Amino acid sequence: MRTEIGLKHDLKVIKPEEIKHLLEPGELGVVLELTVTDPKTGKVTEHRVMKSKSFVQQFLQLLFAKMICSTSLSTVSIRDTGNVLRNVYLFDRGTALYSLDCNGLATVVTHGIIVGTNNTAPIITHYALLTPIAHGVAGGQMQYSAMTFGAPGADATTSQVTLTRNFTANAGGITVNEIGLYVRGWDGADRYFMTIRDANFGGIVVPAGQTLTVNYREQGVI
Numbered sequence: 001m002r003t004e005i006g007l008k009h010d011l012k013v014i015k016p017e018e019i020k021h022l023l024e025p026g027e028l029g030v031v032l033e034l035t036v037t038d039p040k041t042g043k044v045t046e047h048r049v050m051k052s053k054s055f056v057q058q059f060l061q062l063l064f065a066k067m068i069c070s071t072s073l074s075t076v077s078i079r080d081t082g083n084v085l086r087n088v089y090l091f092d093r094g095t096a097l098y099s100l101d102c103n104g105l106a107t108v109v110t111h112g113i114i115v116g117t118n119n120t121a122p123i124i125t126h127y128a129l130l131t132p133i134a135h136g137v138a139g140g141q142m143q144y145s146a147m148t149f150g151a152p153g154a155d156a157t158t159s160q161v162t163l164t165r166n167f168t169a170n171a172g173g174i175t176v177n178e179i180g181l182y183v184r185g186w187d188g189a190d191r192y193f194m195t196i197r198d199a200n201f202g203g204i205v206v207p208a209g210q211t212l213t214v215n216y217r218e219q220g221v222i
Contacts, residue, residue, distance in 0.1 A: 020049055021158060023221045030054045030196060032179070033215035034204050039168075045210065052198050052216065056126050059195035062088070062099050062185065081110075081128040081182060081192045088185040100195075101184040102163060104147050107135050110192045111182045112147040113165035113214050119177035122197045129180045129197065133167075142167040142174060142206070150217075163216040169206040177203040179214055 020031045030052035036045045061078045065088055077085040088099055104112025109132065118130035135144045150162030163181065178199035185191045196216065206212045 031217040035213045058193045079127040099185040106146045116178040167212045173207040
């Protein structure tokens, strides 16, 4: 398990025996795994695995934009994390399709897995975390690592990819009550959209100096 605040992306191979099974046959969804680790000792101080409440409306809007694959502006207005409606290009920057890009570097809080402190229940129209935690070393902040990824893998019933990010707490520690996945799109400039928001897991305390590892394991089950 990676607990350092890395500067580079990483890609790992998923082993079939590592796949968690919480979804029902025929379901497309996400397993959310939360692990708090003391990097000084390597000891895991808390570990939870649960079914994510998963996607908000921007996810399917962006997926639709990819599926119709036009060279013009999308016919769907998609609300970004700043509460502005955007018509994203389907062919972004010429030929690169990155309207689901969540490959955030260390310190980046515009896209990738993002954490916050608000425990308001998710609704389908949420477009951003309600109280995101800033990157930094001051009290009330956390250090954001680079995103890492588990390459697609499958066992007899379940196909899975894993998105991972580490967050280190600073002075006084912090309680994480909401988690989201932000992605990047393009409408002539970089725009950012929330595709997942979870805030119904009872919060998880990250003591000062310890690291929270968030795994979003996106799955399809037969």
